[in-house]
Amino acid sequence: MEHEAERAPTRHMSSELPLLFVAGTASLFVLLGDRWLADLSNPFWLMLMFAWLFLTTLWAALAAVRHADALAILLGEPYGTLVLTLSVICVEVSMISAVMLHGRNNPTMARDAMFAVIMIVLNGMVGLALLAGGWRHREQHYNLQGANSYLAVLIPLAVLSLVLPVYTVTTPDPSLSPFQTVFLIIISLALYSAFLAIQTVRHSQYFIDPDDVVEPPGSLPHGAAPPRHPAVRVLLLLAYLIPVVLLAEKLALPIDYVVETLGAPQALAGLVVAAVVVTPEATGAIRAALANHLQRSVNISLGSVLATIGLTVPAVLSIGLISGRKIELGLPPTDVVMLMLTLMVSIVTFSSARSNVLQGLVHLLLFLAYIMLVFQP
Numbered sequence: 474m475e476h477e478a479e480r481a482p483t484r485h486m487s488s489e490l491p492l493l494f495v496a497g498t499a500s501l502f503v504l505l506g507d508r509w510l511a512d513l514s515n516p517f518w519l520m521l522m523f524a525w526l527f528l529t530t531l532w533a534a535l536a537a538v539r540h541a542d543a544l545a546i547l548l549g550e551p552y553g554t555l556v557l558t559l560s561v562i563c564v565e566v567s568m569i570s571a572v573m574l575h576g577r578n579n580p581t582m583a584r585d586a587m588f589a590v591i592m593i594v595l596n597g598m599v600g601l602a603l604l605a606g607g608w609r610h611r612e613q614h615y616n617l618q619g620a621n622s623y624l625a626v627l628i629p630l631a632v633l634s635l636v637l638p639v640y641t642v643t644t645p646d647p648s649l650s651p652f653q654t655v656f657l658i659i660i661s662l663a664l665y666s667a668f669l670a671i672q673t674v675r676h677s678q679y680f681i682d683p684d685d686v687v688e689p690p691g692s693l694p695h696g697a698a699p700p701r702h703p704a705v706r707v708l709l710l711l712a713y714l715i716p717v718v719l720l721a722e723k724l725a726l727p728i729d730y731v732v733e734t735l736g737a738p739q740a741l742a743g744l745v746v747a748a749v750v751v752t753p754e755a756t757g758a759i760r761a762a763l764a765n766h767l768q769r770s771v772n773i774s775l776g777s778v779l780a781t782i783g784l785t786v787p788a789v790l791s792i793g794l795i796s797g798r799k800i801e802l803g804l805p806p807t808d809v810v811m812l813m814l815t816l817m818v819s820i821v822t823f824s825s826a827r828s829n830v831l832q833g834l835v836h837l838l839l840f841l842a843y844i845m846l847v848f849q850p
Contacts, residue, residue, distance in 0.1 A: 492712055495533045498525070499716035502723045510726040513734075523727040530720045531749050534564050537713035538753035544706040562780055563714055565590070565750040566788045568721040580648070580801045583789040585743025586750075587781055588635060588808055593747050594778040595815050596840035598755045599822070602770045604833030606762030613767040613828050619679040620823040623775035626668045628816055630661060630782040635812060638803035647803025654794060658787040665783030680772055740847045751777065767828065807846055815839055 502509070513519045541560035569586045606613045634657065643650040649657060672680055728745055731737045754777045761769040786802075793800035804812060818839065822832045 491532055491536055495529055495716045498529045499719045503719060506723045513727055513730045519727055526720055526724040530717055530724055531752060533713045533717045534749055535753045537710055540706050540710040544703060547703050560710060562784045564717050565785055567718040568746045569789055570792050580799045581739055582742055583800055584802045585740045586746045587785055588804060589743045589747035590751055590781045591778055592840060592843040593751045594774055595819055596836045598758050599774050600833045600836030600840055602758045602762035603828050604830050605759055606767055607828060607830035607833055609763055610765050614826050615768040615771045616679055617826040620771055622671060622679055623779055624823060626664050627779045630664055634782055634786045634802055635804050636809055646801060648799055648801045654790050658790050661783050661787045738847055744847055807850055811843055
C-alpha cells in the first residue's frame with residue numbers, strides 16, 4: 474500500500490503529459506498561427522495544419538471531459554452533472570462560434586453543427602452502443618422513465634429549433650425574427666432548466682438503473698483514476714479547456730478554406746465540429762454499454778444531444794444577436810426528413826426497457842444515410 478501511495482503522484486504526472494503538447498501547440502498557433510494559416514493553397518500544408526489542429530483539439534477535449542467526469546463523481550449530484558454538461562457545451566459553443574464568426578458567408582454553420590451532433594449521437598453513438606452492448610450481452614435494460622424524460626424535452630426543442638424556422642413567414646429565409654429569436658432562447662433555457670431540476674433533484678431515480686447500487690458522492694468506480702482534490706480537477710479542466718477555445722479559432726481557418734475555396738459541402742464544417750465535440754462522450758457511452766451499464770450509456774447519449782439543443786441554441790442565437798450575424802436554423806427538406814425519421818426511430822427504440830442488436834443496427838444505417846447526404850444531398 475505504501476508503494477502504491479508513493480507511485481500515485483508519478484501516475485498523476487504522467488497522465489497529464491498531453492497537457493504539455495496541447496499547451497505548446499496552442500502557444501505556437503497563437504504566436505505564429507496567422508502566418509502559418511495565411512496561405513493554405515498547398516494541399517500538403519493544408520492537410521498538415523488541419524490534422525495538427527483537429528487532433529490536438531480532440532485530444533484536449535478528451536482530457537477535459539475526463540477531468541469533468543471525475544469531478545462529477547467527486548462532487549456528486551446535482552453539481553457533477555452541471556460541471557460535465559457545461560464543460561462539453563463550452564467546447565461546442567467555442568468551436569461553433571469561432572467557425573461561425575470567422576466564416577465570410579456561412580449563416581448555416583450553427584445549424585449544421587447541431588444537426589450533425591443529433592445525427593452522430595442519436596444514430597451513430599446510440600447505434601454503436603446498442604450494437605456493441607447487445608452483441609456482448611445479448612439483451613440489456615435501462616430505466617424507461619429516464620429515456621422518456623429525455624425524449625419528452627428533446628423532441629419539441631429539436632422541432633422548434635430546426636424545423637419551425639423553415640415554415641415561419643416573418644422572414645423570407647429559414648431564419649427567425651429578433652422577437653422569435655428571443656422567444657426561442659427563453660423557451661430553450663426554460664425547458665432545459667426544468668429538465669435539469671427533474672434529473673438532479675425531483676426525480677433523479679428516473680436516471681438510475683433500479684438494479685444498480687447507488688454510490689455516495691466521491692465514490693470512484695473500479696479501475697478509475699486515484700482521487701484528487703476537486704480544486705485540482707477544476708484547474709486541470711480549465712487548463713485543457715482554454716487551449717480548446719484558442720485552437721478552435723485557428724481550426725476555423727482550414728475548415729472555412731475547404732468549404733468556401735475548394736467548394737466542399739457546407740454541412741462538412743458542422744460535421745467536423747460535431748466530431749470533435751461528440752467523440753469524448755461517444756467513447757464513454759460505448760464503454761459503458763460494453764460493461765453492461767446501458768443506463769449510463771443512455772444518460773450520456775441522450776443527455777449530450779439534449780444539452781446541445783437546450784444550451785447551444787440559446788448561445789449561438791445570442792452571439793448572432795450581439796454580433797449582427799444572421800443565423801439560419803431551418804433545415805433543408807432532406808435533413809428535415811432525416812430528423813423526423815431519427816426521432817421516430819428513437820421513440821420506438823426507447824419504448825421498452827430492453828435493447829438488442831437489431832435496434833443498434835437500424836440506428837447505424839440511419840447514420841450512414843446521413844453521411845451519404847452530407848456529400849450527395
